[in-house]
Structures are given as structure tokens and as C-alpha cells.
Amino acid sequence: MSHDHFRFLPHHKSPDDPGEDPMVFAFKGRDLLVTEEGSLPGVGQIDEAGFEAVRRQYLGSLDGRHCYSAELEDEAQPAGGLRFSNLHGLYASLDEATHAVAGRAVQIVEWDKTHQFCGACAQPTVVSEMDRSRACPNCKIPMYPRLAPAMIVSVERGDEILLARSPHFPAGIMSVLAGFVEPGESAEDAVKREVYEETKILVKNVQYFSSQAWPFPNSLMLGFRAEYESGDIVIDNEEIVAAEWFKASEMPNFFPGRVSISQWLIHDFLKRNGVEPPS
Ligand SMILES: [Zn+2]
Incomplete structure (x- = not known):
């Protein structure tokens, strides 16, 4: 390099x-x-x-x-x-x-x-010379920095986008759906599962958009776009307290700024539907 x-x-x-x-x-x-x-x-x-x-x-x-x-x-x-x-x-x-x-x-x-101590046998760990890891001298288990892949998705139905509200968001804010990828699951499968779990909507044509390192605390956000296939919105009122379809000309409040991939996805949707994103 x-x-x-x-x-x-x-x-x-x-x-x-x-x-x-x-x-x-x-x-x-x-x-x-x-x-x-x-x-x-x-x-x-x-x-x-x-x-x-x-x-x-x-x-x-x-x-x-x-x-x-x-x-x-x-x-x-x-x-x-x-x-x-x-x-x-x-x-x-x-x-x-x-x-x-x-x-x-x-x-x-x-x-x-x-990771100063081994999680299996509690021995102090030592730094590896070979790469960014520590290892237990006793059971040889290597320990690398954790990275948690998460997916975030703009679900679209014609000229509408699906936005939802988590109870953790500031008042009035809606955003695209997101969730962690589970062990054994592809990112595309995680998109389909999370959208279904949170809204009971089925999606198809899951397409990669872009990604962003998100150190809060250790995520890699994988951005996708997906098309509505079928279903009506049903929310669980726990993870999601509101979800609705919105046209680009009638958007609710979403997170201000341009620093996160959630904003990039929403801005991309707005541009493709003839609305200039906020600066
Ligand atoms: Zn050990």
C-alpha cells in the first residue's frame, strides 16, 4: 500500500x-x-x-x-x-x-x-507480534478487536420510503430501519429479517448501497436499498413505536446533518424523487 x-x-x-x-x-x-x-x-x-x-x-x-x-x-x-x-x-x-x-x-x-486476561482460563494475555491481537499463553486463544456488522436499509415502495421511530430517538425523529447481523446470517438475510421483525413488511431486491464504520461502540454499518414486496405495517411498540410510508415531498423530521449512513440513504431517496436534500 x-x-x-x-x-x-x-x-x-x-x-x-x-x-x-x-x-x-x-x-x-x-x-x-x-x-x-x-x-x-x-x-x-x-x-x-x-x-x-x-x-x-x-x-x-x-x-x-x-x-x-x-x-x-x-x-x-x-x-x-x-x-x-x-x-x-x-x-x-x-x-x-x-x-x-x-x-x-x-x-x-x-x-x-x-482483553488483558483470557476469558477461558483467566491467565494474563500477551501481545501478538504478528498482528493486532492478544493471545492466552495457556490455551492459545487469539483475541482480536471486536467488529459488529449491522445493516441499515432504505425500504421503498414506488415513490415512498419506509421510516420508523425507535423509542431511543429524539422526539419526532423518524429514520430508516437498522439492526445487527446475527451469526450465520448474510447481510441480505439480516435486511429481510429485521424489516419483517420490526414492521411485518416483506422486501425483495436487496441491493448494496454503501458502508460506514460506526464506532458507537464497534459497528460496521452496511447500507442497503430494498423494494417492498408485500404486507401491511404492524409494529411491536417496543423496538419500534411508529412506522409509516412517506413521499419525498411529505417527509417527517429525520436526523439532521450529513455524517451518518442513515442520512446518506434518506438523501439518496430524496434526490431520486426530485427533492433536494437539506444541507
Ligand atoms: Zn486461556
Whole structure:
């Protein structure tokens, strides 16, 4: 791989020399240490403020700069003009590639923290030299960062889209359906099953749309479009508290912004049906 094609080059082993200006993604829990403006602080700024890492991981290089994650103590407090922010709050202040590395970093920090001991025999685990894993020296079980595939789908019936409301959404917001892929299931099968479970609608022609890493906490969102086949909407009032068909010209409130694949799917539907998506 070369920087001509990839801004970020992942690797698990730190170089001997981290270079003049490495990037440090320091987390307290799932919150990133940032400047007041929400940008990534320099190494000097982090050191001067007195932050110390419990554990570190090498992540790879972004535009040639070496990147590290750092796990801070749970008691770490804002200091030296630096504060903590969850990653949701940083889509505007970090560029896309940096935000993606931060999303990678938080998952590796969490994996490292929660895999210090073997789940089968409770022995301390050791870092693998070969790849991004830890292993139990006793039973040899390798432990990799978890990644949970989830599907998200725009179900369409002619010029209408199926939107639903989860009880966790802010008041009045509707969105496309989503759910986790189960073991042994293809993403397309997960689309059909989730849509049926949540609305009792059957769909056909499931087509891949796009995907997005979604580090909340460790999903890979696989986006699809699907066509209505049959059925009437029936909701369970638990996972879904409302579901309806909407025309592009008569949409309800949906999540504002352009950062998530749910918005990309809805905006794509609007454009194909002659409505300019909100900016
Ligand atoms: Zn073990």
C-alpha cells in the first residue's frame, strides 16, 4: 500500500522512531482528549498538561505521521486548556480521515483494556507480534478487536420510503430501519429479517448501497436499498413505536446533518424523487 492511494496505513507495531510530530488519540473511557476548538492536541500539549497513559497502542500512519492511542485513567480531569469530548461531537472539528482514526483508536483502546486476561482460563494475555491481537499463553486463544456488522436499509415502495421511530430517538425523529447481523446470517438475510421483525413488511431486491464504520461502540454499518414486496405495517411498540410510508415531498423530521449512513440513504431517496436534500 502507498500514500498515493491511502491516507491512513494501519500497522500494529510501532516504529523505533515515532518521528517529530506523532498524533496521539488519548481517551478517558470513550471520550477523546481535544483542544477547546475540538482539534487534536499536540504531544507537547498533552505532556505539559500532565496526562499519563495507562496503556498505549500504535495505530499506523496518517499522511505519514505516526498515530498512537493512549488510554488515560478514569479519574483524568480536563487540564492545560484540553477537554474531553465524545466522537459524535467532533464530526465538524476533525477532518474525516482524522475522525476515522479516532474511531479506530477508541475501539482498539477498549479492546486492549478488556482483553488483558483470557476469558477461558483467566491467565494474563500477551501481545501478538504478528498482528493486532492478544493471545492466552495457556490455551492459545487469539483475541482480536471486536467488529459488529449491522445493516441499515432504505425500504421503498414506488415513490415512498419506509421510516420508523425507535423509542431511543429524539422526539419526532423518524429514520430508516437498522439492526445487527446475527451469526450465520448474510447481510441480505439480516435486511429481510429485521424489516419483517420490526414492521411485518416483506422486501425483495436487496441491493448494496454503501458502508460506514460506526464506532458507537464497534459497528460496521452496511447500507442497503430494498423494494417492498408485500404486507401491511404492524409494529411491536417496543423496538419500534411508529412506522409509516412517506413521499419525498411529505417527509417527517429525520436526523439532521450529513455524517451518518442513515442520512446518506434518506438523501439518496430524496434526490431520486426530485427533492433536494437539506444541507
Ligand atoms: Zn486461556
